[in-house]
Amino acid sequence: MATKPEKLGRLMGIGLRVAGRMVNERPAGAAAASAARAANATGGRAVVDPQTAAAVGRAAGVAGRAAGRGMGGFLRPFRRVGGILWLEVTGFFFGLFAVYFGGDVWRMRAALHGGPEHGRLLLSAVVSASFAYLCVSAFWRARRR
Numbered sequence: 001m002a003t004k005p006e007k008l009g010r011l012m013g014i015g016l017r018v019a020g021r022m023v024n025e026r027p028a029g030a031a032a033a034s035a036a037r038a039a040n041a042t043g044g045r046a047v048v049d050p051q052t053a054a055a056v057g058r059a060a061g062v063a064g065r066a067a068g069r070g071m072g073g074f075l076r077p078f079r080r081v082g083g084i085l086w087l088e089v090t091g092f093f094f095g096l097f098a099v100y101f102g103g104d105v106w107r108m109r110a111a112l113h114g115g116p117e118h119g120r121l122l123l124s125a126v127v128s129a130s131f132a133y134l135c136v137s138a139f140w141r142a143r144r145r
Contacts, residue, residue, distance in 0.1 A: 084142045091138030094131045101128035 104124040111117040 080145065084145050087138045087142035087145070091135050091142065094135035094138060098128050098131035098135055101125075101131060104128070 101124045105121060105128055108117050108121040108124065111121045
């Protein structure tokens with residue numbers, strides 16, 4: 001008796017899904033039956049074995065740490081690239097502010113040797129130099145990574 005490959009694949013897929021469901025339901029059913037037996041034996045109250053609870057806690061801790069290490073390993077390259085991108089974006093914005101305050105200094109350059117806007121000129125120059133330093137250092141740090 002010859003079967004078509006499509007029908008055979010469907011049958012195998014259905015069989016695997018059913019087997020997977022049975023494997024997943026068996027431990028849950030056994031745990032529920034065990035809990036029901038314990039509840040009947042203690043008059044309706046559920047009793048938790050401390051050793052079993054500790055073992056489950058340890059297993060959960062091990063699984064959680066393993067998942068954390070796995071995700072950390074998966075995200076490590078993205079963290080590096082994200083850090084470089086973050087430094088470049090912040091450097092760009094610091095550069096924009098440095099250019100803005102630098103333009104303010106350029107407009108008020110006549111007040112360099114005195115005048116009513118001399119204090120504002122000095123403040124703008126200090127702020128512009130600070131943002132220029134932050135811009136250059138951000139791009140320098142991004143390049144070193």
